[in-house]
Amino acid sequence: MEVKNKFRRWLDQVMTFALSLTKDFYHDEKGGIAVIAGVTLIPLLTFSSVGIELTRVSHAQTKVAYAADAAALAAARYKTEDAEENALKFFNANFDRDRFNVTLETNLEISEDKKNFILRVNGDIATYFSEVLGISSVPFEISSVIERQLGGVEVALVLDNSGSMSGSKMTSLKNASNALITKLFEGSDDLDSIALSIVPYSSSVAVDPTVSEYQSWMRDVWPFNGNNRKWAGCLEVRQVQSLRRNDSPPSASDDTKFFHYNYRKGLLFGGGFLSPNRYCPLKMMPLSNNDDDLKSHINNMVASGSTVGPFGLVWGWRMISPRWQGKWTGVEAKDYEAPDNRKAIVMMTDGENSADTNYTAYYSIVGTNGISKSVLDNEMAQICKKIKKKNIEIYTVTFKLNSDSTKKLYRNCATRPANYFDAETDADLEGMFTKIAESIKVIRIKS
Numbered sequence: 001m002e003v004k005n006k007f008r009r010w011l012d013q014v015m016t017f018a019l020s021l022t023k024d025f026y027h028d029e030k031g032g033i034a035v036i037a038g039v040t041l042i043p044l045l046t047f048s049s050v051g052i053e054l055t056r057v058s059h060a061q062t063k064v065a066y067a068a069d070a071a072a073l074a075a076a077r078y079k080t081e082d083a084e085e086n087a088l089k090f091f092n093a094n095f096d097r098d099r100f101n102v103t104l105e106t107n108l109e110i111s112e113d114k115k116n117f118i119l120r121v122n123g124d125i126a127t128y129f130s131e132v133l134g135i136s137s138v139p140f141e142i143s144s145v146i147e148r149q150l151g152g153v154e155v156a157l158v159l160d161n162s163g164s165m166s167g168s169k170m171t172s173l174k175n176a177s178n179a180l181i182t183k184l185f186e187g188s189d190d191l192d193s194i195a196l197s198i199v200p201y202s203s204s205v206a207v208d209p210t211v212s213e214y215q216s217w218m219r220d221v222w223p224f225n226g227n228n229r230k231w232a233g234c235l236e237v238r239q240v241q242s243l244r245r246n247d248s249p250p251s252a253s254d255d256t257k258f259f260h261y262n263y264r265k266g267l268l269f270g271g272g273f274l275s276p277n278r279y280c281p282l283k284m285m286p287l288s289n290n291d292d293d294l295k296s297h298i299n300n301m302v303a304s305g306s307t308v309g310p311f312g313l314v315w316g317w318r319m320i321s322p323r324w325q326g327k328w329t330g331v332e333a334k335d336y337e338a339p340d341n342r343k344a345i346v347m348m349t350d351g352e353n354s355a356d357t358n359y360t361a362y363y364s365i366v367g368t369n370g371i372s373k374s375v376l377d378n379e380m381a382q383i384c385k386k387i388k389k390k391n392i393e394i395y396t397v398t399f400k401l402n403s404d405s406t407k408k409l410y411r412n413c414a415t416r417p418a419n420y421f422d423a424e425t426d427a428d429l430e431g432m433f434t435k436i437a438e439s440i441k442v443i444r445i446k447s
Contacts, residue, residue: 087106101125154194171426203359217258308376347396348398
C-alpha cells in the first residue's frame with residue numbers, strides 16, 4: 001500500500017489559510033477585546049476543524065487501504081480472467097463509500113507475466129467544515145501491490161478408487177484432479193516450489209513393486225510365481241495399532257514393516273483361481289513437480305474394491321512426511337519446520353468406509369470376519385488428529401454421498417469448516433478442487 005502526497009499538499013493549504021486569518025486579525029487595531037477574541041477564536045475554530053478533519057480523513061484512508069489490499073489479494077488469488085470483477089466485489093464489501101462521503105475510482109493493472117497485481121484507488125473525501133477551512137474535499141491516491149507467488153507446497157491427493165467410483169464418477173475425479181494440478185502449476189510444466197503426490201486407495205494402497213527399496217519393507221515372502229501372479233505392490237496394515245496411525249517409516253523392526261496384500265491368501269472361489277492382487281488399486285506416485293507426469297498418473301486410475309479410508313489417509317501423510325526422507329523415489333519432502341513451505345492433504349470419497357468379509361488391507365488382523373465401519377471411522381478420526389498436530393492442512397471432499405455420518409467424519413477431519421466440501425454433481429467436484437488449489441496458494445502483499 002502506498003499513500004501519495006496529495007493529503008500533505010491539502011494540509012499545507014489548510015495551514016496557510018489558518019495563518020492568513022490570524023495575520024489579518026493581528027494587524028487589526030480596532031476594538032481591543034474584539035481583536036483579541038478574533039485572534040484567539042477564529043484560529044481555535046480553524047485548528048479544531050483541522051483536527052477533526054485530520055482524524056476523519058486518516059480513518060477513511062486507512063479503510064480504503066485495507067479494502068484495496070483485500071481487493072488486490074482477491075484479484076491475485078482467483079482466476080485471472082475474473083480479476084477485475086473480483087477486485088471490485090471485494091473492495092465494495094470492505095469499504096462503505098456512503099458512510100465516509102467519498103467519491104473514488106479503482107483501476108487494476110496486471111503485469112504481463114500475471115505475477116503482479118496493482119490496484120490504484122483515486123478519489124476525494126468531502127470535508128465537513130468546508131466553510132471554515134475554505135476547502136471542500138481532500139484528494140487521495142492509494143495503491144496496493146500484490147505479488148502472486150507460490151511458496152513451497154507439498155500436496156498429497158488421496159483419491160477414492162473404490163468400485164463405486166466407476167463410470168462417470170471416475171471421469172469426474174480425473175477431470176477435477178487435473179484441474180487442481182493445472183491451477184497450482186499455472187501453465188508451467190514444472191515448478192521447483194511445488195510437489196504433488198497421488199495416493200489412489202480402495203481395498204488397499206500400492207507401492208511400485210519394481211522398486212527394490214519398497215520390497216525391503218515387507219515382513220513376509222511373496223508366495224507366487226509367474227507373470228499373472230507377480231506382486232502388484234499392495235500392502236496390508238501394520239499389526240500394532242499405534243503404528244497403523246502414525247508416519248513412522250519402515251525400520252529393522254518387523255512391527256514397522258508390512259505383509260504383502262494377498263487376496264484371500266490365494267484361496268479358490270467357485271472352482272477358479274482369483275488373482276492375489278484382486279482389488280489392488282493403481283500404485284501411489286511419490287512427490288513429483290512435473291505437471292504432465294502427475295496428470296498421466298491420474299488418468300491411469302481404475303475403480304475397484306472397497307473403501308478403506310484410514311489406510312489411504314495415513315499413506316497420504318507418509319508421502320509428505322519428513323520422516324520418510326530417503327525412502328521414496330520422488331521429490332524429497334521437506335522438514336515440518338522448513339521456512340516458507342506448506343504441507344497439505346486433499347482427501348475425497350464417494351462412500352462409507354468399508355472392510356467387510358471381502359479381502360482388504362486389514363485381513364491379517366480381522367480375517368474373513370471383516371471390520372466394522374465404526375472401527376474404521378474411529379481409526380481415520382485418530383489419524384486426522386495426528387496429522388493436524390503436525391500443522392498439515394487437511395482438505396476433505398465427499399462426492400455424491402448420502403451418508404450423514406461419513407459427511408460428519410470428513411467435515412471433522414478437515415482443518416477448518418471451510419476446508420470441507422460436499423460435491424453433489426460432477427461440475428461441483430471440479431469447481432471445488434479448483435477452489436482448494438486457490439486456497440493452497442500463497443499470495444503475498446508486496447507493498
